[in-house]
Amino acid sequence: MTMDMTFLGTGSAYPSPHRGASALVLRTEGDCWLFDCGEGTQTQLMRSPLRAGRITKVFISHLHGDHLFGLPGLLCTVSLNTNPDPQQNLNCVEIYGPRGLRKFLRVTLGLTGSQLLFPYAVHELEPTPEQSPEVGQLSLEMTAECGPLHPQERPGRTISLDVFSDCYLLFEDKKFVVKAFRLFHRIPSFGFCIQEHDRPGRLKTELLKELGLKPGPLYGCLKAGESVTLESGRVVLPCEVLEETIPGRKVCILGDCSSILGEGPLSLCNGADILVHEATLGNEQREKAVDHGHSTPDMAAAVARACRVRKLVLYHFSQRYKPSSLQTEGEEDDDVTELKRQAEEALQDSGVEVTLAEDFLTLPIPLRRPR
Amino acid sequence: MTMDMTFLGTGSAYPSPHRGASALVLRTEGDCWLFDCGEGTQTQLMRSPLRAGRITKVFISHLHGDHLFGLPGLLCTVSLNTNPDPQQNLNCVEIYGPRGLRKFLRVTLGLTGSQLLFPYAVHELEPTPEQSPEVGQLSLEMTAECGPLHPQERPGRTISLDVFSDCYLLFEDKKFVVKAFRLFHRIPSFGFCIQEHDRPGRLKTELLKELGLKPGPLYGCLKAGESVTLESGRVVLPCEVLEETIPGRKVCILGDCSSILGEGPLSLCNGADILVHEATLGNEQREKAVDHGHSTPDMAAAVARACRVRKLVLYHFSQRYKPSSLQTEGEEDDDVTELKRQAEEALQDSGVEVTLAEDFLTLPIPLRRPR
Numbered sequence: 001m002t003m004d005m006t007f008l009g010t011g012s013a014y015p016s017p018h019r020g021a022s023a024l025v026l027r028t029e030g031d032c033w034l035f036d037c038g039e040g041t042q043t044q045l046m047r048s049p050l051r052a053g054r055i056t057k058v059f060i061s062h063l064h065g066d067h068l069f070g071l072p073g074l075l076c077t078v079s080l081n082t083n084p085d086p087q088q089n090l091n092c093v094e095i096y097g098p099r100g101l102r103k104f105l106r107v108t109l110g111l112t113g114s115q116l117l118f119p120y121a122v123h124e125l126e127p128t129p130e131q132s133p134e135v136g137q138l139s140l141e142m143t144a145e146c147g148p149l150h151p152q153e154r155p156g157r158t159i160s161l162d163v164f165s166d167c168y169l170l171f172e173d174k175k176f177v178v179k180a181f182r183l184f185h186r187i188p189s190f191g192f193c194i195q196e197h198d199r200p201g202r203l204k205t206e207l208l209k210e211l212g213l214k215p216g217p218l219y220g221c222l223k224a225g226e227s228v229t230l231e232s233g234r235v236v237l238p239c240e241v242l243e244e245t246i247p248g249r250k251v252c253i254l255g256d257c258s259s260i261l262g263e264g265p266l267s268l269c270n271g272a273d274i275l276v277h278e279a280t281l282g283n284e285q286r287e288k289a290v291d292h293g294h295s296t297p298d299m300a301a302a303v304a305r306a307c308r309v310r311k312l313v314l315y316h317f318s319q320r321y322k323p324s325s326l327q328t329e330g331e332e333d334d335d336v337t338e339l340k341r342q343a344e345e346a347l348q349d350s351g352v353e354v355t356l357a358e359d360f361l362t363l364p365i366p367l368r369r370p371r
Numbered sequence: 372m373t374m375d376m377t378f379l380g381t382g383s384a385y386p387s388p389h390r391g392a393s394a395l396v397l398r399t400e401g402d403c404w405l406f407d408c409g410e411g412t413q414t415q416l417m418r419s420p421l422r423a424g425r426i427t428k429v430f431i432s433h434l435h436g437d438h439l440f441g442l443p444g445l446l447c448t449v450s451l452n453t454n455p456d457p458q459q460n461l462n463c464v465e466i467y468g469p470r471g472l473r474k475f476l477r478v479t480l481g482l483t484g485s486q487l488l489f490p491y492a493v494h495e496l497e498p499t500p501e502q503s504p505e506v507g508q509l510s511l512e513m514t515a516e517c518g519p520l521h522p523q524e525r526p527g528r529t530i531s532l533d534v535f536s537d538c539y540l541l542f543e544d545k546k547f548v549v550k551a552f553r554l555f556h557r558i559p560s561f562g563f564c565i566q567e568h569d570r571p572g573r574l575k576t577e578l579l580k581e582l583g584l585k586p587g588p589l590y591g592c593l594k595a596g597e598s599v600t601l602e603s604g605r606v607v608l609p610c611e612v613l614e615e616t617i618p619g620r621k622v623c624i625l626g627d628c629s630s631i632l633g634e635g636p637l638s639l640c641n642g643a644d645i646l647v648h649e650a651t652l653g654n655e656q657r658e659k660a661v662d663h664g665h666s667t668p669d670m671a672a673a674v675a676r677a678c679r680v681r682k683l684v685l686y687h688f689s690q691r692y693k694p695s696s697l698q699t700e701g702e703e704d705d706d707v708t709e710l711k712r713q714a715e716e717a718l719q720d721s722g723v724e725v726t727l728a729e730d731f732l733t734l735p736i737p738l739r740r741p742r
Contacts, residue, residue, distance in 0.1 A: 013448075013451055014413065014444065014447065014448040014451065015411070015413065015414050015444075016414065016417055017414055017417055017418050021444075039410055039411065039413070039414075039440075039441065039444040040386070040410065040411045040414055042385065042386065042410070043386050043387065043388055043410075043411055046387055046388055047388050063482055063483050063484065064483055064484065064485075065443055065444050065447050065479075065483040065485055066444075066447075068483060069410075069440070069443055069444045069479075069483075070410065072436055072440055073385065073386075073392075073410040073436050073437075073440045076385065076436050076437075077384075077385040080384055080385065100482045103478065103482060104478065104479065104482045104483075107474065107475065107478045107479075108436075108440075108475065108478075108479065110509075110513050111434055111471045111474060111475045111509065111513060111514065112434050112435055112436045112439060112440075112475075112558075113434065113435065113507060113509060113557065113558045114435075114436055136484060138481075138482065138484060141518065142481050142482060142518060143482065146517060147512065147513060186484065187483075187484045
């Protein structure tokens with residue numbers, strides 16, 4: 001199954017002509033999952049090879065505008081380009097994010113008279129007080145739902161922290177289990193861990209033929225882990241006829257933060273193929289970064305090292321860092337590649353590869369080798 | 372006083388890489404007044420020679436997302452680039468728009484923890500039921516204010532229709548009187564008329580010298596329309612020493628509509644220097660346009676003719692109309708210049724000039740000749 005990740009916006013604080021506001025798409029066989037949706041994300045999508053209409057799930061890390069203000073408009077534009085036949089629009093767009101997101105969408109879509117053609121549901125994560133300084137905690141009154149559901153809104157779940165694992169279970173299906181975890185930021189922020197299930201290895205077709213088994217439903221049973229009894233009475237175990245298991249991939253995408261809360265998330269993210277971590281400012285501005293609830297390359301590298309990830313992708317750069325392609329030769333200041341250098345220095349001998357995200361960069365996430 | 376108008380977005384329904392969503396700036400000696408603020412307006416502003424920090428007033432024609440979704444982000448970005456000294460930020464950004472706008476800003480800014488550095492006030496226009504089909508009327512409950520004021524929000528006025536003039540008086544100051552009027556659209560929509568006050572003509576300095584009056588405070592009195600008594604007892608009347616009055620300019624900017632409600636607005640807009648009117652679809656799609664509460668070039672031209680304006684500017688084009696600069700030779704379809712041709716045909720012999728708005732087009736609004 002092909003899997004890749006495309007960055008639509010890599011700037012912090014606000015969108016600019018050089019960097020979009022935060023948004024990235026994780027694509028698995030055509031299905032698009034959108035992570036954060038800053039203002040202008042729909043236009044960035046139009047500039048990319050991705051199709052907004054393929055977005056089936058949205059994950060909002062936190063409620064700051066540069067991660068959220070593009071969501072109502074994106075939903076409206078997807079709806080405008082949707083087949084008006086209701087039978088074609090039965091699939092619910094599942095939206096996950098902090099408490100308050102349900103109200104945000106209900107009010108923005110409601111006040112603008114936006115009648116979507118497809119259903120949506122907002123599943124809210126309950127933050128805990130440790131996630132932000134007191135001043136950043138949004139009041140229960142402010143974040144409480146108000147008014148009736150939007151006509152296309154389906155009731156969403158309210159998801160609480162599992163205190164044993166320090167995580168939130170968002171959902172599990174045949175292919176993936178997706179969890180969230182708490183980050184510290186000026187307002188409650190979350191990271192997401194997308195874990196693909198391990199998959200059975202290939203069938204040893206030569207061996208199956210030798211056993212007298214022809215392609216058919218029994219192949220499916222074996223692949224699904226069930227034993228099969230031949231006419232001769234011989235029981236064929238899956239492990240006999242399957243190549244080695246293909247381990248599932250793991251992708252971790254963190255919202256804005258100056259730290260991760262608890263030990264659970266470190267275990268959860270352990271061995272990830274890709275860790276997407278913000279690096280708003282360079283190491284030399286660590287104090288300012290932390291004051292604003294943000295990270296430096298050093299801090300991102302420390303997480304990558306603790307989680308023994310394969311690849312660390314830095315994003316969410318201060319708008320002072322122009323993309324490398326726009327850098328004028330001789331200008332030494334505010335060179336975004338310096339952020340990469342700083343992370344690499346911190347990860348020397350760790351084996352962790354460092355990549356700088358840029359708008360429209362697509363990173364393939366190749367299948368793991370069987371084990 | 373210099374005055375010009377810059378279009379930041381001329382597309383309908385949603386922003387695209389070819390056309391921004393609705394937004395335009397009327398500039399008078401550096402002060403910027405923003406009319407509508409679709410998603411991406413802040414990025415369009417960055418691409419223009421205008422400065423977002425100079426915006427002192429915002430006018431929202433109606434609450435559809437393609438005219439509104441950029442406003443919370445724009446305010447946040449202006450705030451980020453504002454001098455943090457509170458003494459420097461005493462000027463209140465005045466925001467005018469339909470009932471519901473106050474709630475929209477309070478909820479979007481509140482839920483995203485957006486702490487602005489400058490005060491703002493929302494002055495709401497009370498729509499009337501005739502402005503939209505029943506299905507488009509936003510309920511009183513939906514548009515009612517909720518929760519406490521945003522920390523930087525100042526109480527705004529609620530402005531009702533003046534039934535005698537069919538208009539809403541938004542404000543009047545030394546230079547301008549600004550009124551709004553009702554349009555028919557899928558949800559309540561408004562047009563705005565910005566009327567500059569007439570200004571006294573130049574002082575006849577040669578004549579003043581002959582009378583023995585030297586430059587000084589008395590010149591100001593005469594210019595302000597006050598008589599002056601010379602030492603000799605001779606009374607100098609302003610009309611003696613002033614050139615002819617310079618008539619104020621008039622600019623009318625209409626939100627989305629398929630018609631104007633009442634006769635009052637036609638008198639109000641009579642003789643405007645510029646009428647900015649939507650033309651979402653071509654004449655051949657009139658039925659579809661009207662169904663969606665929109666206009667064609669013919670319909671815009673009829674308003675321009677009825678109001679005897681000098682210049683009709685068409686904007687808010689369906690995204691199917693690419694800007695002329697992106698038009699490939701030989702492609703006859705969806706040519707935006709066809710919309711101009713249609714309006715010109717309808718305005719033959721009327722003396723009304725037709726202009727097509729494009730993103731980043733700036734139109735000067737020259738002083739009128741003295742009369």
